[in-house]
Amino acid sequence: MATMTxxxxxxxxxxxxxxxxxxxxxxxWLRAQYRSPALIAFTLVQPAIWLLLFGQLFKGVVKLPGFSxxxxxxxxxxxxxxxxxxxxxxxxxxxxxxxxxxxVMDRMLTSPVRRGALMAGQLLxxxxxxxxxxxxxxxxxxxxxxxxxxxxxGYVVTIVASMxxxxxxxxxxxxxxxxxxxxxxxxxxxxFVSLPLTFxxxxxxNPKLAPHWVEVGARFNPVDWATVAARQxxxxxxxxxxxxxxxxxxxxxxxxxxxxxxxxFRTYQRSV
Amino acid sequence: xxxPTHARTGGGDLAIEVTDLVKTYPAARKKPPVxxxxxxxxxxxxxxxxxxxxPNGAGKSTAVKILTTLSRADSGTARVAGLDxxxxxxxxxxxxxxxxxxxxxxxxxxxxxxxxxxxxxxxLSKSDSVRRSAELLERFGLADAADRQVRTYSGGMQRKLxxxxxxxxxxxxxxxxxxxxxxxxxxxxxxxxxxxxxSAAEGLTVLLTTHYLExxxxxxxxxxxxxxxKVVASGSPEELKAELxxxxxxxxxxxxxxxxxxxxxxxxLPGIGEIVVEGNVLRARVDRxxxxxxxxxxxxxxxxxAVAAVTVARPTLDDVYLRYxxxxxxxxxxxxDAEKERAA
Ligand SMILES: Nc1ncnc2c1ncn2[C@@H]1O[C@H](COP(=O)(O)OP(=O)(O)OP(=O)(O)O)[C@@H](O)[C@H]1O
Ligand SMILES: [Mg+2]
Numbered sequence: 001m002a003t004m005t006x007x008x009x010x011x012x013x014x015x016x017x018x019x020x021x022x023x024x025x026x027x028x029w030l031r032a033q034y035r036s037p038a039l040i041a042f043t044l045v046q047p048a049i050w051l052l053l054f055g056q057l058f059k060g061v062v063k064l065p066g067f068s069x070x071x072x073x074x075x076x077x078x079x080x081x082x083x084x085x086x087x088x089x090x091x092x093x094x095x096x097x098x099x100x101x102x103x104v105m106d107r108m109l110t111s112p113v114r115r116g117a118l119m120a121g122q123l124l125x126x127x128x129x130x131x132x133x134x135x136x137x138x139x140x141x142x143x144x145x146x147x148x149x150x151x152x153x154g155y156v157v158t159i160v161a162s163m164x165x166x167x168x169x170x171x172x173x174x175x176x177x178x179x180x181x182x183x184x185x186x187x188x189x190x191x192f193v194s195l196p197l198t199f200x201x202x203x204x205x206n207p208k209l210a211p212h213w214v215e216v217g218a219r220f221n222p223v224d225w226a227t228v229a230a231r232q233x234x235x236x237x238x239x240x241x242x243x244x245x246x247x248x249x250x251x252x253x254x255x256x257x258x259x260x261x262x263x264x265f266r267t268y269q270r271s272v
Numbered sequence: 273x274x275x276p277t278h279a280r281t282g283g284g285d286l287a288i289e290v291t292d293l294v295k296t297y298p299a300a301r302k303k304p305p306v307x308x309x310x311x312x313x314x315x316x317x318x319x320x321x322x323x324x325x326x327p328n329g330a331g332k333s334t335a336v337k338i339l340t341t342l343s344r345a346d347s348g349t350a351r352v353a354g355l356d357x358x359x360x361x362x363x364x365x366x367x368x369x370x371x372x373x374x375x376x377x378x379x380x381x382x383x384x385x386x387x388x389x390x391x392x393x394x395x396l397s398k399s400d401s402v403r404r405s406a407e408l409l410e411r412f413g414l415a416d417a418a419d420r421q422v423r424t425y426s427g428g429m430q431r432k433l434x435x436x437x438x439x440x441x442x443x444x445x446x447x448x449x450x451x452x453x454x455x456x457x458x459x460x461x462x463x464x465x466x467x468x469x470x471s472a473a474e475g476l477t478v479l480l481t482t483h484y485l486e487x488x489x490x491x492x493x494x495x496x497x498x499x500x501x502k503v504v505a506s507g508s509p510e511e512l513k514a515e516l517x518x519x520x521x522x523x524x525x526x527x528x529x530x531x532x533x534x535x536x537x538x539x540x541l542p543g544i545g546e547i548v549v550e551g552n553v554l555r556a557r558v559d560r561x562x563x564x565x566x567x568x569x570x571x572x573x574x575x576x577x578a579v580a581a582v583t584v585a586r587p588t589l590d591d592v593y594l595r596y597x598x599x600x601x602x603x604x605x606x607x608x609d610a611e612k613e614r615a616a
Contacts, residue, residue: 035380103376
């Protein structure tokens, strides 16, 4: 017995650090994404359609009294960036469910890999998609005539905010996946949640012009925090305190749900 | 980190010690919870292949999940490689390999990518992991498919890769949950040879769950028959068979309605042990098959009962199973399948 225990104890040091393991897991998901080009194309085409469709549909709202922006496409673009980050991250959990339906999740959970690395790796690959989408939406917006007077910092803020939205809602999606273990349940819950998150916000409309309850809802909506921070940072004279405040709310929310989703592995393990 | 090495332990060491495990799962609404394990107790000496044999729903996978730290028992203790599965969880994980009942490879990745990632997760360096992966792919006859995505593999190839995934980090204890279910005979034989080699040449301890009596007979040095979450019999296949004195006689009647009458007729004959009736088939334990068969046939002929077939056999694992669970292995399978359907 002594020999065995000694061997095990010698190797009981965690294998690799959190960062190293996260990088390995990220690599796995990036490779899988890169191998499904159809899926990538879809996640890129969808925001382009929204931008052009809504851009045409609601072009006239800028003429409403009280709508301070003069170009609707310039107003809409950061909103569509966040909406895209939200919508495509909602699918994140489906990869976990595929892993659970096979024995991949169970094999991973009995290996020395940290739960944090399993979660972070998947979220990082998700965030990579979000960055690409954000850049593409901007490119389309600019091509359609959107102009921003601020310096380049606004673009950086928007990209970071979109990554946070993607990570937060990707975490939630993963958590729901671990709790429900069902593709249908995950998709149903996400559709139920994503609609209010999109419309109780300033994504398409200045909430000051909407019913009061929309404005109240938007105040508690992480997607709106990101939209406000991005839009503000893109103006000629950004109100940096507002950008910082909304950015910090968003960061805190993201860290909170990422922590919760990592805890959801325990719930999953209790049910297997 | 030093790569995990094989712990070669002297005789008498236990690689797996399971004591009184109980595990219940909450059931669907208005139903009592399912008691998947109900005081499961067994040991596996180091370097031995143990077969956990039992029908659907017996609790085999549940036991494996607890031993591999995936799941946790409600009560009882389990030690693997000398380590407690709850208190020394992380060390247990480094010491074991787990091949789940469901295929455990990533279908979007190639065979090599699957293995290399697994090795890296266990702390192997990149180059060690690549070398070890190539070695395993070669050994399992997958070298040609190494750079193909796993979703293009056949079922047998995927299962071999699953076993390879359980071995990348050179574990001391390997858990195989139904490694050959659904494989064709050839692929099954390949895997058997490989498991035999691993235990003989590398001193690996293997816990194997199976539905196949033949597999248990061939691979397992020790068997534990599990039924309703408990071990109902254990020992080597030979010991278990030897405990059943005598032979087994099976009488297949042309007509099931006479089965009960035949039961009482036969049980009065000398040298006849327990008799089990299943439909139109009677199975009896007898001291000597050679004398029992003519006697049985004589009685049946006298009473003009039509017989389809009579066979006599040395005890098999199926007889062992019958003895300890009161059902033949196949009947137990059918019963639990029906139970599952009712529950669904
Ligand atoms: N995750 C779960 N949730 C609820 N019940 C479960 C769960 N896993 C297993 N059970 C129940 O526990 C019992 C034992 O199941 P287990 O999977 O351990 O059986 P098994 O011996 O591996 O069967 P099989 O040969 O079909 O794989 C069964 O009644 C099963 O329905
Ligand atoms: Mg099972």
